[in-house]
Amino acid sequence: MNETASKNAEEFGFHEGDIVQEWLWDDDVSETIREKIMDLTGQDLVDEDYASAVDGVIIWWRDGDDEDDLADTIVDAYSVVGEDGPLWIITPKPGRSGAPASNTVQSAAKTAGMNAATPLTVSEDWNGIRLRAFGKGR
Incomplete structure (x- = not known):
């Protein structure tokens, strides 16, 4: 597991x-992930x-949720965070209940005009996938 993510969520x-x-x-x-983000930022998480x-x-995304809904959610979330803010999809890891097919997030991100990075382990049971607008950074 990535130690930075597991200790303080700076990842x-x-x-x-x-x-x-x-x-x-x-x-x-x-x-645990929620608490680590709140500890890092010093702020409570706000809802949609x-x-x-x-x-x-x-x-948070799980298998069984509609892929088109994910693309719409990404577009909605991007409209409030803008191009400079980190935007993450957090999914159950492969083999865990609710783990989506490997191409689900990639496809929804592409539909929403975003690139999806390689999944990063953010806890024992969850992966995080950072999204960026096409043509933006690494």
Whole structure:
């Protein structure tokens, strides 16, 4: 497991004071990941109904959720975070309940005009995939 992510969530690219919006929370999400992000930023996570711009976004995604809905969610999230803020899709790791097919996030990201990075282990049961607009950074 990536030690930076497992210890303090800095791998997400969030910083102290950042407002991070959380999409599609449910009772199966990793409270450890959530707590580490809140400890790092010093802020509570805000939900998808938050009505102002944010500094970063995490989207919890599981198999069985509609791929077109994921593309729409990515577009909606990107509209509040903009091109400079980290935008992450967090999915159950392969072999875990709710793990999506390997191409689901890639395909939805492409539909939404984004590139999806290689999955990164962010906890024992969850992977994170950072998205960037086409033509932006690494």
